[in-house]
Amino acid sequence: MVTATATAAPLLSVQGLTTIHGEAPCAACVALTGPEADRNQCPECGSIVACAGVSFDVWPGEVLGIVGESGSGKSTVLQCLYQDLQPAVGAAYFGGFAEGQRSIWDADRRERRELRTQSIGMVYQNPRQGLNLMVTAGGNIAERLLDANWRRVGDIREKASDYLQRTEVPLPRMDDFPAFFSGGMQQRVQIAKALANSPQLVLLDELTTGLDVSVQAGVLDLVRDIQRDYGLTAVIVSHDLGVIRLLADRTLVMKQGRVVESGLTDQILEDPQHPYTQLLVNCAT
Amino acid sequence: MNKPLLSVAGLSKSITLHILQGKVVTPLRDITFDLYPGEFLGIVGPSGAGKSSLLKCLYRTYVPTSGSMRYRTEAGEMVDLATAEEREMIALRRREIRYVSQFLKPPPRVEAADVVAAPLAAAGIEQREARARADGMLERLGLPDSLRSSFPSLFSGGEQQRVNVARALVSPPRLLLLDEPTSALDSENRARVLELLLEAKRDGVAMLGIFHDTEMLEHLADRVLVVEEGRVAREGRVGEVEIPNYIEAAAVEFA
Ligand SMILES: Nc1ncnc2c1ncn2[C@@H]1O[C@H](COP(=O)(O)OP(=O)(O)O)[C@@H](O)[C@H]1O
Ligand SMILES: [Mg+2]
Ligand SMILES: [Zn+2]
Numbered sequence: 001m002v003t004a005t006a007t008a009a010p011l012l013s014v015q016g017l018t019t020i021h022g023e024a025p026c027a028a029c030v031a032l033t034g035p036e037a038d039r040n041q042c043p044e045c046g047s048i049v050a051c052a053g054v055s056f057d058v059w060p061g062e063v064l065g066i067v068g069e070s071g072s073g074k075s076t077v078l079q080c081l082y083q084d085l086q087p088a089v090g091a092a093y094f095g096g097f098a099e100g101q102r103s104i105w106d107a108d109r110r111e112r113r114e115l116r117t118q119s120i121g122m123v124y125q126n127p128r129q130g131l132n133l134m135v136t137a138g139g140n141i142a143e144r145l146l147d148a149n150w151r152r153v154g155d156i157r158e159k160a161s162d163y164l165q166r167t168e169v170p171l172p173r174m175d176d177f178p179a180f181f182s183g184g185m186q187q188r189v190q191i192a193k194a195l196a197n198s199p200q201l202v203l204l205d206e207l208t209t210g211l212d213v214s215v216q217a218g219v220l221d222l223v224r225d226i227q228r229d230y231g232l233t234a235v236i237v238s239h240d241l242g243v244i245r246l247l248a249d250r251t252l253v254m255k256q257g258r259v260v261e262s263g264l265t266d267q268i269l270e271d272p273q274h275p276y277t278q279l280l281v282n283c284a285t
Numbered sequence: 286m287n288k289p290l291l292s293v294a295g296l297s298k299s300i301t302l303h304i305l306q307g308k309v310v311t312p313l314r315d316i317t318f319d320l321y322p323g324e325f326l327g328i329v330g331p332s333g334a335g336k337s338s339l340l341k342c343l344y345r346t347y348v349p350t351s352g353s354m355r356y357r358t359e360a361g362e363m364v365d366l367a368t369a370e371e372r373e374m375i376a377l378r379r380r381e382i383r384y385v386s387q388f389l390k391p392p393p394r395v396e397a398a399d400v401v402a403a404p405l406a407a408a409g410i411e412q413r414e415a416r417a418r419a420d421g422m423l424e425r426l427g428l429p430d431s432l433r434s435s436f437p438s439l440f441s442g443g444e445q446q447r448v449n450v451a452r453a454l455v456s457p458p459r460l461l462l463l464d465e466p467t468s469a470l471d472s473e474n475r476a477r478v479l480e481l482l483l484e485a486k487r488d489g490v491a492m493l494g495i496f497h498d499t500e501m502l503e504h505l506a507d508r509v510l511v512v513e514e515g516r517v518a519r520e521g522r523v524g525e526v527e528i529p530n531y532i533e534a535a536a537v538e539f540a
Contacts, residue, residue, distance in 0.1 A: 059372055062372075062375070217393070217394065221394055224392075228403075228406065246392065246393075249375055250371050250375075263348070263371065264345060264346070264371050264374060264375070266346045267345060267346050267347070267348060270341065270346050270347065271300065271341070271346060271347040271348055273301075273348065274303075275303030275304070278302070278303050278304050279303075279304055282304055
């Protein structure tokens, strides 16, 4: 039962997402992998089942966390949502696409491009993947806005400086190449780029991994401020429970490509049900 | 006679500790009670009796194992907090149900007044107004001016508790869950919290409160549930029901 206090429809509904890497996956791949088998590589054919049967909803204004050790399939889920990967099986209905009537994985080339450039923003673990290092910081944001059909140079310039300011990238650096920035500043430019055109959904992959602890705090605060000021709808992937605790309303726990548990974030942390989640939480505290 | 805001029936909670060879602990067994608007129900019992687990189940930080917790929403609908969708719990926490715990950690690097103002901001109240109301609340709780724009993660336990209480009451909830919210406060500050809680009670806020300090309960509680080994051992009016002295047990809990 959902009362009027909750929004009527999820922004994103993922159903049965399955992604298998391998030349010729066999019929037993899914059955022979997963948390019980404690492997994601099929012993019959050697294919890697990166994720299988993953289903979840994301509601407007909500931040969904995904935790799990490295290799558990978290990033695969984001890459499928951002159209970097085409899943083997599954559907994802997104409010920003075909009125939620067709799966984003049935989109044609033009529609895919629109999804990536306009409706969904991605922040990769490695800023080099989300940035064009041979283009200035301001130019990276301009690229994103041009892709989203912004046309007036003045507007673009203004928006770019606005977002770089928000993400605390010093304005004089707007015309410098991110190749020469620190990791933390590259990450902030990447966040500015992903958010500049106000996409309906933002995907964030390990956004603090690899950054110095002091820099991590700044990046987390930035995302939290954006969450507060713009009502961000996001999926945030991290192996760090501290990041999840700080940012996520609800959390999925993944192991060997499967969702083993999901719940309110404080419930996942204080009353974990699955043996794996109990282990994860007890190792962290 | 008005209707209960909350009806808890047959609530039990077991936890399977897979990392301890599947050991099962059962913090709550078959708890039943009603709570009315404006009523304060005190929860007492020895350390480890299940008091905190009860509040955590109501807030759904713990998933109940069986039983129901039927809650009447502001919109007049009945929701079983034991099985409500996560989405709905989030909405209720945002608008109607607040939880204050002794150990609640404020978010890092957020100014005290902003921590307190957050529920107002979430309710769409304009930032300056929200901040002003938050400041007023912290002032009533005697938190010095200089601390209001500092980070509570650096505060003493007692100062953190006052931030948590201020945040819970800055916009009155309909149901307030209090887990030893004054344990680190001196008598002057306890009196300040007491005054705010009495005010909230007059405004119709229903409360469940765990206090070691029987004096607080004498002022606040209409009824008391005595919880022992996860069960309701006795219940009744303050002064009528026997409340053993659990203070020694409490000292062990903090050790
Ligand atoms: N998440 C948990 N994991 C393991 N044991 C728990 C958990 N929560 C509660 N318990 C156990 O349940 C019992 C009741 O705990 P609690 O509700 O904290 O009691 P109280 O608040 O009355 O001191 C205790 O034995 C406690 O150790
Ligand atoms: Mg307790
Ligand atoms: Zn196979």
